[in-house]
Amino acid sequence: MDQLLQQLINALSLGGIYAMLALGLAIVFSIVGLINFAHGDIMTFGGYGIFLSMVFGFPPIAALCIGLGAAVVMALAMERTAFRVMRGADVISLLITSFAVSEILKVLFQNGISARPVPISFPAAWSGSYQIGGMTIGVAPTASILVTIVSLGCLTFVLRRLAIGMAMRAAAEDFDMLRMLGVRANRVVAAAFAISGLLAGIAAVIWTAQRGSVDPMMGFFPVLKAFIATVLGGLGSLGGAVLGGFVVGTLEVLTQAFLPDALAPYRDAIVLSAVIAVLLVRPDGLLPARSGARS
Amino acid sequence: MKLKSLLLGSAIAALGTAAFAEDEYIIGVMSAQSGYLAPYDGPAYAGFKFCMDEKMANGGLNGSIPVRLIVKDTRSDIAYGVQVVQEMLDDGAQFIVSSADADPTIAAAQITAADMVPTMTFAGTAPVLTQVGPHVFGSYPGDNQQGAVLAGYARDQGFEKAWLLTSPDSAYTLGGPRYFGEVFETLGGEVVGESTFSLNQPDFSAIVTNIQNAETAPDVIVTWAWEPDFPAFIRALRGAGVETQVMGGDVLDTPTVRGLGDVVDGVVHTSGGYPEEGSAYAAFIDRFTEATGTTPDNNYYVNGCDIADMIEQAVAAAGTTDPAAVSAAMAEIEDGEATMSNFTFKGTDRMPLREVVVARITGDGEKEFVLRQMADPETLPKP
Numbered sequence: 001m002d003q004l005l006q007q008l009i010n011a012l013s014l015g016g017i018y019a020m021l022a023l024g025l026a027i028v029f030s031i032v033g034l035i036n037f038a039h040g041d042i043m044t045f046g047g048y049g050i051f052l053s054m055v056f057g058f059p060p061i062a063a064l065c066i067g068l069g070a071a072v073v074m075a076l077a078m079e080r081t082a083f084r085v086m087r088g089a090d091v092i093s094l095l096i097t098s099f100a101v102s103e104i105l106k107v108l109f110q111n112g113i114s115a116r117p118v119p120i121s122f123p124a125a126w127s128g129s130y131q132i133g134g135m136t137i138g139v140a141p142t143a144s145i146l147v148t149i150v151s152l153g154c155l156t157f158v159l160r161r162l163a164i165g166m167a168m169r170a171a172a173e174d175f176d177m178l179r180m181l182g183v184r185a186n187r188v189v190a191a192a193f194a195i196s197g198l199l200a201g202i203a204a205v206i207w208t209a210q211r212g213s214v215d216p217m218m219g220f221f222p223v224l225k226a227f228i229a230t231v232l233g234g235l236g237s238l239g240g241a242v243l244g245g246f247v248v249g250t251l252e253v254l255t256q257a258f259l260p261d262a263l264a265p266y267r268d269a270i271v272l273s274a275v276i277a278v279l280l281v282r283p284d285g286l287l288p289a290r291s292g293a294r295s
Numbered sequence: 296m297k298l299k300s301l302l303l304g305s306a307i308a309a310l311g312t313a314a315f316a317e318d319e320y321i322i323g324v325m326s327a328q329s330g331y332l333a334p335y336d337g338p339a340y341a342g343f344k345f346c347m348d349e350k351m352a353n354g355g356l357n358g359s360i361p362v363r364l365i366v367k368d369t370r371s372d373i374a375y376g377v378q379v380v381q382e383m384l385d386d387g388a389q390f391i392v393s394s395a396d397a398d399p400t401i402a403a404a405q406i407t408a409a410d411m412v413p414t415m416t417f418a419g420t421a422p423v424l425t426q427v428g429p430h431v432f433g434s435y436p437g438d439n440q441q442g443a444v445l446a447g448y449a450r451d452q453g454f455e456k457a458w459l460l461t462s463p464d465s466a467y468t469l470g471g472p473r474y475f476g477e478v479f480e481t482l483g484g485e486v487v488g489e490s491t492f493s494l495n496q497p498d499f500s501a502i503v504t505n506i507q508n509a510e511t512a513p514d515v516i517v518t519w520a521w522e523p524d525f526p527a528f529i530r531a532l533r534g535a536g537v538e539t540q541v542m543g544g545d546v547l548d549t550p551t552v553r554g555l556g557d558v559v560d561g562v563v564h565t566s567g568g569y570p571e572e573g574s575a576y577a578a579f580i581d582r583f584t585e586a587t588g589t590t591p592d593n594n595y596y597v598n599g600c601d602i603a604d605m606i607e608q609a610v611a612a613a614g615t616t617d618p619a620a621v622s623a624a625m626a627e628i629e630d631g632e633a634t635m636s637n638f639t640f641k642g643t644d645r646m647p648l649r650e651v652v653v654a655r656i657t658g659d660g661e662k663e664f665v666l667r668q669m670a671d672p673e674t675l676p677k678p
Contacts, residue, residue: 002508003504003505003508006504006507007501007504010498010500010501013498013500014497014498014500106329107329110333114334115328115333115334116333116334116549116551117334117522117523118551118554119526119550119551119554119555119556121554121555121556121557122556124557124558128534129534129535129536136536137535138500138531138534138535138536139534140531140534141500141534210498210527210530210531211526211527211530212526212527212529212530212555212558213522213523213526213527213551213555215522215523217331217495218523221495221497222497225497252497252498252501253498253500253501256498256501257501257504257505261489264491265463267493268493
């Protein structure tokens, strides 16, 4: 029983990261129809922000804040330089643009910083653990879950209570109507990218705290999983993205933990088969978007 | 008349060029400049070129054979690497130095097999890589040698129960711990469990929880995981409060792993060499640093240099640059001289028998020498 509970905590921790990344993808997709595969590179940039801050002697907390800021700046720069000129283009063109941006950034990371992972050494206490009953629980996964809950709570507040949040939700429903009502499109889209970057930055903070290194491919694999989560949840659906993230994270952890040894090499295939099975029953995802925004 | 003279002159010049080209020894080098192999191919190529340049400054291989390098980026893509090797062969390559992993080397060796062009990996250590044919060579101590020496050390330290962390995604990450386990059990130890992971796996917490709750707790965990998987694993392990001894392969011998701080304090790993004061290895580091401004911080640099020495000695032994003859001569070298350690191909399956170093990482980001030992060829696990 203790082991199952521990694994559920692991699942929540990993699912939370996927949920934040998936939400970042979903926010941008719901407004501008862009599946941003360079989202992982925003996360990577945030990681390098943390690394470079620590190299220059900033204390760990300050380094984390700088990492967050770096991710937001990168997301905004990406929107301004690559995606604004492509606004209104079809989904395929936007997708290819995002792949190009991603490749350019990876090459810049490899040649400008290092092709190999660079270490980030956080204080020892950050990788400590504590006991609850018979369970040993890590500080990092606990922090990861708490940060995820707080982040998603804050985001819900922004989207539901603040004018810019409501404008973003309206844009997700009908962007043209929003513009006709006099809301500045650039401001709404930039806000979407900034929030998306902030979520990627938070994911980068948790990821680097748990993994201890940053490399040019750091964001690629989690964002791939986050993309699967957004499709599973319902492309364009914010709630669906969060739910999809937690489902994918839980499936990954539980198959890792309880699959027999003989089936272990098929773990990813089994997780993806489960996702396909769900989509066969619910082709629009677990919580489909209300608008017609579909790929 | 002028036209005839011009044609004649051009023909003589072309013949001259051809004659010179025939005297050159052409070496094709697969070097990934991006992707997962770049951190290994990059330093290995730098060391190789540095020592090849030194030889060229002294007249070429054995002081008489000029070398021309054809260097091509493989982008860590095996399919593209195969295309690159074919291009290099088309350009006349007589020797191929392949990427620092078994899988791209095996793929390259399929292409070089037809003409028996000797193919040597920069640092691939999976012993299976030489099974492609008699023209394929390793350069670094094989995983079975490293596993055997590490298992002997673990038993000497009193460890009795091992947990293996493997990945079926590569011959290296799967084979190393398994060789360790085989020798560990031969020496009286017990493998009490095994977990598998995928390369670039996002999270290791589920594996750590399984180890924590294992029926029989291990007293040593062994993995050949590399970056970024090893840093993720060790942080998850220590983060969960598991202080069990961790041991690993030579891939842990990097500044990135050493830079992880407290979580890697005490981690023990194998290595191909150790630059003791006054050694040839230490002298290489000094020469390289002075010439390039970069201080070699891992063994791939010096192993690249050693490959240049291996080629030179094989060509000298063959007495010709004919690819098949060089392959045959390389396979017969016994106690050849190199900078990191001497090497023997004779009597092996062309993974060189070389000394294995065991080192321990300290919490301040350094490593300390533990032991240096040659694996017993009679008891080596078979690939």
